[in-house]
Amino acid sequence: MKKIVLSITVSVIMLMAFTTTSFAQLPLRVVVNGNRVNFPDAEPFIDDNGRTQVPVRFVSEALGAEVGWEGSTKTVTISQGDKEIKIVIGKKDYTINGEKNLMDTEALLKEDRTFVPVRFVSEGLGARVDWDPAVRTVYIDTREKGSTKDDTPKDGSIIEVDGYLVPNDTNIIIVKPRGSDTIETSLSVTTLLPN
Structure with missing residues (x-):
């Protein structure tokens, strides 16, 4: 009887341990207009300020923007139509069309990739941003609310x-x-x- 109780207890503990581990390892995902953004060589992460940092090029291009880099000033420029966002690595201030704004975190270089806080960049380009902590997913949408177009x-x-x-x-x-x-x-x- 003791062996049965012991084996059931061990089984329950192992099940709980694997369940917690698999949840903790759920990857961060970014979805733009219903399409998941792939990050082939650098994964998004949550920084010390609780902000989701993403490789700037992949998300910006998914939003239809172009990305430029000025290495001497460590400035990334994101351009889309009449909008231009400039972010300096290691700084909390950034500009949208020359107007100064402030973030509660900063862009950074990690493993030769420029990471930016996805909310500030996406909203700066006019997109809506939602975070679903249950599935660790950032949803970015540029479509008009109530759009019936099937895209x-x-x-x-x-x-x-x-x-x-x-x-x-x-x-x-x-x-x-x-x-x-x-x-x-x-x-x-x-x-x-x-x-």
Whole structure:
């Protein structure tokens, strides 16, 4: 009997340890207009001030902006249409179209990559930014609110539906009954097997 109790106790402890470990290792993700941004050689991270730092080039280009670098002054310039953001590495102040602004953190160089706080850059370019701590994902959206245009990717990638990350080819229905503050979610996954 003692062996059974001991083995159950050890099993529960191991299960709890692996569950905690797998949650703690959930990677940071950045999704721009429903498309996940890939970072091939440098991963985003949360800095000491609680800000998500991302490699500037990948996110800026996903937002349709161009990135320039002035090595002598350690200044990164992000340009999109009539907007220009200038950020100096190691400084908390930055400019948008020449107007000085202040961040609560700073851009930095790490492993030969320029990292910037994603919220300040994205909002500076006019995008909406949301953070979902449950899935450690930053959502950046440049589309107009209430847009009915279907610009979701058709390549089997992931999309966001009402705060959920799902494969693009998943059928999902979000229902909010009249007069209710709760939302009911139904997820249907169909798997077709070859004959």
